[in-house]
Amino acid sequence: MAYQLSIFVENSPGKLERITKILADEKLNVRGICLASAGEFGIVKIIVDDPDKAYDKLKESSFTVSKRNIIAVRIDDKPGSLCNLLTILSSNKINIEDCYGVSVAYNNSALMIVEVEKYPDVESVLKKNNIETLTDKEVYSI
Amino acid sequence: MYWEKDIETLSFEKLKEYQLIKLKETIFQSKKSEYYGKKLKDIDSSSINSISDISNLPFTTKQDMRDNFPYGFLTVPLDDVVRLHSSSGTTGNPTVVYHSKQDLDEWTNLVARCMYMVGVRKSDVFQNIMGYGLFTGGIGFHYGAEKLGVLTIPIGPGNSKRQIWFLKEFQVTTIHILPSYALRLYTFFEELGVDPKKDLKLKTAFIGSEPHSEEIRKKIELLYGLKAYNSYGLSEMNGPGVAFECQYQDGLHVWEDNFYIEIIDPDTGKVLPDGEEGELVITTLKRDAMPLIRYRTKDLTKIIPEKCKCGRTHRRIDRIKGRSDDMLIINGVNIFPVQIEKTIMKVPEVGDNYIIELKKENFMDKVFVKIEINENTFHGTLNEIEKLQKKITEELKSELGINPVVKFVESGSLPQSEGKAVRVYDLRNK
Numbered sequence: 301m302a303y304q305l306s307i308f309v310e311n312s313p314g315k316l317e318r319i320t321k322i323l324a325d326e327k328l329n330v331r332g333i334c335l336a337s338a339g340e341f342g343i344v345k346i347i348v349d350d351p352d353k354a355y356d357k358l359k360e361s362s363f364t365v366s367k368r369n370i371i372a373v374r375i376d377d378k379p380g381s382l383c384n385l386l387t388i389l390s391s392n393k394i395n396i397e398d399c400y401g402v403s404v405a406y407n408n409s410a411l412m413i414v415e416v417e418k419y420p421d422v423e424s425v426l427k428k429n430n431i432e433t434l435t436d437k438e439v440y441s442i
Numbered sequence: 443m444y445w446e447k448d449i450e451t452l453s454f455e456k457l458k459e460y461q462l463i464k465l466k467e468t469i470f471q472s473k474k475s476e477y478y479g480k481k482l483k484d485i486d487s488s489s490i491n492s493i494s495d496i497s498n499l500p501f502t503t504k505q506d507m508r509d510n511f512p513y514g515f516l517t518v519p520l521d522d523v524v525r526l527h528s529s530s531g532t533t534g535n536p537t538v539v540y541h542s543k544q545d546l547d548e549w550t551n552l553v554a555r556c557m558y559m560v561g562v563r564k565s566d567v568f569q570n571i572m573g574y575g576l577f578t579g580g581i582g583f584h585y586g587a588e589k590l591g592v593l594t595i596p597i598g599p600g601n602s603k604r605q606i607w608f609l610k611e612f613q614v615t616t617i618h619i620l621p622s623y624a625l626r627l628y629t630f631f632e633e634l635g636v637d638p639k640k641d642l643k644l645k646t647a648f649i650g651s652e653p654h655s656e657e658i659r660k661k662i663e664l665l666y667g668l669k670a671y672n673s674y675g676l677s678e679m680n681g682p683g684v685a686f687e688c689q690y691q692d693g694l695h696v697w698e699d700n701f702y703i704e705i706i707d708p709d710t711g712k713v714l715p716d717g718e719e720g721e722l723v724i725t726t727l728k729r730d731a732m733p734l735i736r737y738r739t740k741d742l743t744k745i746i747p748e749k750c751k752c753g754r755t756h757r758r759i760d761r762i763k764g765r766s767d768d769m770l771i772i773n774g775v776n777i778f779p780v781q782i783e784k785t786i787m788k789v790p791e792v793g794d795n796y797i798i799e800l801k802k803e804n805f806m807d808k809v810f811v812k813i814e815i816n817e818n819t820f821h822g823t824l825n826e827i828e829k830l831q832k833k834i835t836e837e838l839k840s841e842l843g844i845n846p847v848v849k850f851v852e853s854g855s856l857p858q859s860e861g862k863a864v865r866v867y868d869l870r871n872k
Contacts, residue, residue, distance in 0.1 A: 306822025308815050310852055336824045341850055343824045362854040364815045366822030397823065 301369050301419065302439040304332070305355055307344045308364040311337055319344060322361055328354050331442040332402035332413055345398070347413065349440045369419055372402075372434035372442070373412045373426065385412065385431060392425045394418055402442060411442065443689075443752070445558035449699050450754045457755055461702055462493045464727035469499075472733040474517040477510045482735075496702060496725060497713050501736045504537055507678070511535035518542055518731045527578050527677050529776070539677055542731040546585070552683035552697050553586025557616075559688050559695075559752075560646060560671050564591035567612050567643075571605060571619040571627075572651065572774075574598050578681025579651050579774065583618045586683065592616070599623060602630040610636055613643045620774045621654040624662045624670075625805035639667040648673050650682060651774035653762050659691075672761060678737055679724055685759055693746045693758030700728050703759065704736070705745055708766040716747035721766045722759065740767045770800065770866065772807045772844055779866050782811065785841050791819040791830055795856050800868045807870060809846040811838070814853045 309315040316335075323330060323346075332347035348354045351367065358365045375381040389396065398415040411434070416422050426433055434442075444450050452460065466487040472478035481500060490496070507515060512535075516523070525546060528538045541549070562568070568587045574580035580598060587594045595608055599620070605627060608614065619627070624647065631638055638644065644666050649659065650673030662670045674694050675682035684701060685694035696703050701724050705714045708721040722739045742765065746758040770777050779798060786792055793816035801808050811834070815827070827850055834848045 308820060308827070308850070308852060310855070338824050338828055341827070343822065343827075345822075359817075362852075364817040364820050364853050366820050368822045397825075 302347075302372065302434070302436040303351055303367045304345050304347045304370050304413070305351055305358065306366045306368045307346065307358060308341065309344055310341050311339065316344060318361075319346070319358065319363070322357050323348060323354060326353060326357050328357075331440060332400070334398075334400040334413070336398070345400075347402070347439065347442070351440070368415060370439075371414050371416070371419070371422060371426075372439045373414055374409045374432040374434060375412060377410045381410070382412065388425060388429045388431065389414075389416070389422070392421065394422050394425065443559070443561075444754075445555040450555070450756065452699070452755055454755055457698055458493050460699060461727060462490070464699075465493060465496060465702060465725065466490055468725065468727055468729070468733045468735065471517050471730070472735055475515050475732075477506065477514040478517075478733075478735065493702065496704070496736065499736055501711065501723065501738050502734050503738050504678070504740075507537045508535040512538060515732050515734070516540055517733065523731055527681065528576050529677065537678065539680075540731045541680075544730045545680070545732075548700065548728050549582060549680040549683060550585040550589050552680070552700060553582055554589040555697065556673065556683055556686035557583075557586055557590055557592075557648075559686065559754075560669070561689070562587070562590060562592060562616050562646060566592045566615045566646075567595070568592045568616040568618070569595045569597055569605070569608055569612075569614040571597060571599055571617055571623065577775070578675065578677045579618075582675065582681040582683060583648065587616075602627050603634060606630060606634055606636055609638075609642050609644070615643050616646045616648075617644065618648040618650075618673075620651055621649040621658050621662060621670075622652060622773060622802075622805050622807060624649060624666070625658070628665045629804065638665065642666075644668045646671070648682075650674060652771045653764070656761070674759070674762065676739055676741075678734060678739075679726065684724070688750060688752040688754060690751050692750070693760055695750065695752075695754055695756045695758050698756045701725065702727055703745065703757070705743070706738075708740075708742075716745040716757070719744040719760075719763065740765050740769065742766055768866065770868070772800065772809060775843055777842055777844065781842055782809075782838065782846075783865070785837050786811065786813065786834060788837065789830065789834055791816055791826075792834070793817075793853055795853075795858070796865065797856055798866045800866070800870050802870050809838075809844050811846050811848045812851050812856060813848065814856055815850050817853050 329349040334345045336343045375385050394416050396416055400413050402411050402413055469487040473482055522542050523540045524543050525541045526538050529536045570580055570583055572579040584596055645668050647668050647670040649670050659670050671687040673682050674685040685696040687694050704723040705720040706723050714720045722741045722743050724737050725735050726733050742763040743759045768779055782798055793814040796813040799810040831848050838846050
């Protein structure tokens with residue numbers, strides 16, 4: 301299962317820059333990024349092409365970082381498709397902890413990055429409903 | 443001007459004789475307790491020939507009181523105890539002080555004596571803006587004022603608009619208030635269209651429970667157009683009423699018929715001569731249910747040896763300079779940093795590096811706790827951190843009665859202390 305990195309950051313100038321600098325120095329390519337802020341601090345969620353390496357490098361620079369499982373779901377780039385996906389998840393009592401869209405132009409599709417509580421469930425549920433998810437390899441080369 | 447002229451102006455020699463008699467009685471009484479029964483086993487009060495012989499007796503500390511919780515210091519049957527006051531006790535056993543009816547009468551009388559000294563009379567109206575409850579400040583003054591026959595409003599602290607309404611409606615003349623709160627309260631007057639100097643009848647403020655400078659006193663006097671008197675007390679010695687300023691506002695008279703005072707070198711325990719600065723040590727001379735002998739207050743001050751113009755012979759101590767331990771006084775509440783630490787460390791998800799910052803906000807003390815996030819328990823969601831923040835805030839609020847701002851910071855971002863950790867940054871006077 302693919303994962304993204306979740307990094308604790310204080311909300312102050314240069315914090316995000318430091319993270320991206322570390323990744324740049326290691327030639328790690330950022331595939332998706334999302335920020336959630338709670339005022340004085342926040343969480344940066346980041347998808348990179350080599351998450352294990354990024355994780356180690358960030359740790360070495362004493363960032364508080366955690367690996368979070370994600371699922372990348374391909375949905376059609378047309379009205380109602382996100383609603384359709386959410387309907388499937390909610391009718392199967394799968395709660396979304398976090399989600400964000402990364403690319404609206406992925407092979408003529410949109411892509412949603414979704415965090416849920418129940419991983420094996422979500423995969424089988426989506427499969428049953430003919431919703432395509434990306435393989436790990438595809439995720440890291442979005 | 444004197445509440446009890448004979449006692450307040452007793453000659454120095456007579457006062458010493460009186461203290462000697464009372465000290466002997468105190469030793470006798472104290473030995474009824476389990477603690478002093480053992481501790482003073484070999485001390486015979488007949489071997490005490492002058493009050494200065496007290497220096498042969500051992501000190502008593504806050505830790506002794508904690509270690510002998512709950513009743514190790516009690517000298518009377520529990521049936522004769524009518525009240526107790528207690529510290530919060532987060533760090534283990536609280537320090538509890540028991541009062542018999544006689545003790546409360548003595549305490550009340552001392553507070554009445556203090557208030558009378560600076561001109562409070564039956565015709566005054568007194569608004570007691572100090573905290574009630576286990577804290578001794580509010581309740582101590584309450585009974586003293588009632589004994590004087592003063593109309594007493596037991597309002598307690600907080601709700602500034604209501605405070606001002608009472609001050610105005612009842613033409614209050616006398617208040618008892620934390621100095622920091624007096625400054626904060628002032629900021630509410632303009633909004634309500636009340637001018638404290640024109641619309642109020644205030645003439646006297648008792649300020650205490652937290653260390654404050656002469657500048658703060660002057661400021662309060664200027665803003666409100668009144669006289670502010672410094673009050674000193676500690677719950678181990680009843681509470682307020684231990685030492686108090688007279689009309690000359692030049693040092694605090696310690697009621698030496700009730701308390702014997704010494705100044706010691708906090709490191710060696712050696713008694714220092716009057717005029718030298720050190721730790722204040724107090725022996726109760728009239729306590730019935732719980733006498734304390736040579737209690738180390740940890741408060742730093744000096745005895746002013748000169749006679750006071752007011753005619754009282756009871757010696758004065760200087761304004762408290764600080765503490766010989768790390769106790770913090772936060773809006774009048776006594777807190778040790780270790781209490782904050784214990785509360786934080788009870789939460790497993792917390793990293794072990796943290797600092798406490800104290801700042802002034804709107805004249806009130808504000809506690810900021812900065813904690814490094816624990817990378818081993820971090821799961822990567824905002825929700826968990828917010829929950830944790832809330833949990834720690836609630837714990838500190840309920841355990842210590844302070845309302846801190848808890849902030850999480852990146853691990854490794856706080857100063858790594860070498861040797862003894864510097865955790866407390868008191869920025870209140872900066």
